[in-house]
Amino acid sequence: MSTASGANRVLERITRIPFGLNRMILLIVPAFFLVLIFFIGPYLYLLYMSFMSQAPAAPYESTPTLENYSIAIRDSFNWRVIRTTLQFGVLTTLITLVLAYPLAYHLARASSRVKGILLILVLSPLLVGIVIRSYGWMILLADTGLVNQALGVFGLGPYSLMYNQTGVMIALVHIYMPFMVLPLAGSLQNIDPDIEGASRSLGASPWTTFWRVTWPLSLPGVAAGSILVFVLTISAYVIPALLGGYNVMTLPLLVVQTVSQLFNWPLGSALAMVFFAITIAIIWLYMKFLNWMMRGLT
């Protein structure tokens, strides 16, 4: 023991930093510089790049300009892409909410043994890579895919379900559903079933009970899930690329194409910043909403 503590004392002396600085600060140094240099730095550079001029031969020219932003927003093609992306976001969020609500309700009210199994069912798709899940939908939705084969038995179709917006929507709803179920189940779980029971025994119909009791109390979960799904949907790349077959253009596809295929760094950066601003604005709105909700409760 004494040799061990002797060695410890030596070790302590070696690792001590002069000038009275707490040597514990060494613990944060790697993470701090990793994020500073390779996250905050690149984003600041992206911001800088978005104000540079486009150049025909080089990736950019260092004359400041606002032109990239005016092209990013005012060009009719870009504007249409932004609108399509937001439409996908809103639609996916609504459909996911409608499908996830019964699932979350069932999950929240399940006995704890069943709950464990159901939770694994909800979460396990998340452990499978997004490319693989998209591939599953390609097998299902292709012109000769399983869905069309099944419809063919009834003399229906074949419908074109892939390489268009329908396929993209189906896969988006599927892939982001767990992110809606979990927060919803969390807030539904906090609602005492007796409150619903009280509402029913006072003569309210199930429908009224749902809209006047359950739904308002689950709003924090609704908001959390919706914001998560919306932000994830508008930044999806794999699904619109594979199931849209590049017939469906969204903002992430456009940004990547502009930067890595057209090598137009300034315009790509401006588009990325617009995208970034949209994301931040939505997260900010969500925070506002939560604050407003909390005020309503106290």
Added chain:
Amino acid sequence: MEGEARRRWILKISVTLIYLFLLAPIFIVVAAAFNSGEFLRFPPEGFSFRWFQRFLDSQPFVDAFLFSLRLAIVVTILATLIGTAAAFYVVRHSRRFRDLLRLMIILPLPVPAILTGIALLIFFYAIGIGTQGSIALVIGHTLICLPYVFLTVSSVLVGFNQSLEEAARNLGAGPWTTFWRITLPIIKGAMISGAVFAFIISFDQFPISLLLAGVGSTPLPLQLFDYLRFSFDPTAAAVSTISIVMTVIVVLITERLVGLESLYWGKR
């Protein structure tokens, strides 16, 4: 209460259908991998391992698989060490800048990864590294995996009873002995779940890899993506199945080591 029973049935049936919707694509991929035909049909044409043979014969797929595995291991080690150290500092030793540091480390999580990839791509070219080799990939992946380790380890450290460590010190143990004998065993569970998160996130990572993969260093999801753009024969299904099986094995090992709840909630 006849209506009550009927409503319960409607809920049950719709819930079952939604679960089916949630799990169908994954089962379909696995089924396609073992089906002998070029296309999945009903009734299935027969059981076969030929698509797995195709995978083993395909150099690009085997290379991508091995590359992804190595990348994920390196990234997991880096993210676990850096993230755990950072969690220690932020929870125990930071004062004025605690919230700022926490926000800074978690930030890569809510920001769309595809944007981080774009920013890193332009940045790496600007400083002259480009995407040669795999240094850009390692850094990008570590950045994305760091918050998971940081959050799971932090959550345990916050509830950590420090009097245990003080007791060890009072009984004559040095700081290192205390760390190895007391602190590490308590946070081990959180570190392992953080590491498993990091491994799975890195192994399945797509947006960062899309932008930062260099020539000759293609991770599996990217290789699969490129393949699926031109054909979707069941070789891709065999690759996907192997990748799914690997994830399941990792999760099962974790379950053995720390229990599955800690994977979901970062408990212990």
